[in-house]
Amino acid sequence: MNIAEWLAAIARRRPHAPALLDGDRVVSDYAGFADAASSVAGYLAEQGVVPGDRVGVYLANTPRYLELLYGIWWAGAIAVPINRKLAPAEVATIVADSGASVVFTGDVAVPDTRGPAAPVEREPGDLAWLFYTSGTTGRPKGVMLTHANLIAMSLCHLADVDPIGPGEAVLYAAPISHGAGLYGLIHVRMGSRHIFPPSGRFDPDNVLVLARKVGAVSLFAAPTMVRRLVDAARSKGADGIKTVIYGGGPMYLADIQDAIAVLGERFVQIYGQGESPMTITALSREDHRDPGRLASVGTAQSVVRVRVCDADGRPLPPGSTGEIEVKGATVMAGYWNDPVATADAVRDGWLRTGDLGRFDEDGYLTLAGRSKELIVSGGSNIYPREVEDVLVGHPAVAEAAVVGVPDPEWGETVVAFVVPAPGAEFSEGSLDELDEHCRDRIARFKRPRRYHVVPDLPKNAYGKVLKTELLEKP
Known part of the structure; x- marks a missing residue:
């Protein structure tokens, strides 16, 4: 299944539902969103792109970004989202490694080209997203995420992170090339509104203004962003914000306690990696009411098994600290063109995360840091x-x-x-x-x-x- 079929389906069912917003201004409904994606697919075909080819996107967050992303999938190609903050040399490394034949960048304008009426058919195991790791300890590696990976991750959002109802909205406060973009997928399936701050960057005051105007807004934010949002909300309030999903780095206990005191019961934490995108454990909104749970990252999400192992890969009992391993429908297909790194990272289907942690008797996982640290x-x-x-x-x-x-x-x-x-x-x-x-x-x-x-x-x-x-x- 091609994940772009979610866009095609919602465009048929709710063609006039607002889809893409520049600030609080609607710039496209779902019919227009799907037409734009089809047009991008037609343009890529004219450039010689065939299913399985890689196509890069090196842009700041704008409504056009989603049109390009879904257009790449509509064409059956593999998206290579590249963080806009990377330096030119880093971008060049990713483009060369991925073998991308086309890279969208700058103020891109795609001709209104007639494209295929429906997304190109793809198998669940076909690649959809080539996600380049942050490379804190070495050269970035291309994580191969399949359509099945992304679908499982997205449906886990509804089961374990945050149900999404009609008329809700997702605000892209963090880069689409990373977690925010991954979480946008389920919002397409549910027909949500997709809000892009006009500045193209995270501004906590602007986020609060947009949330009040649009209403029922969810966003994904790194812990540093949460701290800034909380500081801004002390005097302005947080009307219109439904859910803040945080992850991607350590959220210290004092910070989340302060955040709850200011914003109330709006928080959900996720723990994941690019190799198991957004999907290892989750600390639910309900769990945030229990002070004894706040130092943890929650329990295993629905489509994965999670364990803690010693250096020889033997599972450890609750209370013992070891390396966190995960197995299930969201675990990557491997690293692009790197079978050695793949074999080192995945053992008998278990992804070795490189993170250290321990379970308590109730199945709540607490992180202890990186194994290399x-x-x-x-x-x-x-x-x-x-x-x-x-x-x-x-x-x-x-x-x-x-x-x-x-x-x-x-x-x-x-x-x-x-x-x-x-x-x-x-x-x-x-x-x-x-x-x-x-x-x-x-x-x-x-x-x-x-x-x-x-x-x-x-x-x-x-x-x-x-x-x-x-x-x-x-």
């Missing part, structure tokens, strides 16, 4: 996420990152990088206070031995902290 000091394992949670719990700390650095006596020692909260300043005395804060909350061997105050943390184009760059600091 594990710190071993004096023979003891130290999980950076645990230390970072404690640091961010101090009112003077906005963000924190913890790394291990070589130590001749202990093997590694813990070093913390902290970003002051707005209006906060650190002096030698306040760092002593921060150290005391840690001593009161975690074992002495886990607390940082050195603190660095920095104006911000280095991040890649997807908002993930680049700890490799922190390790290079003196």
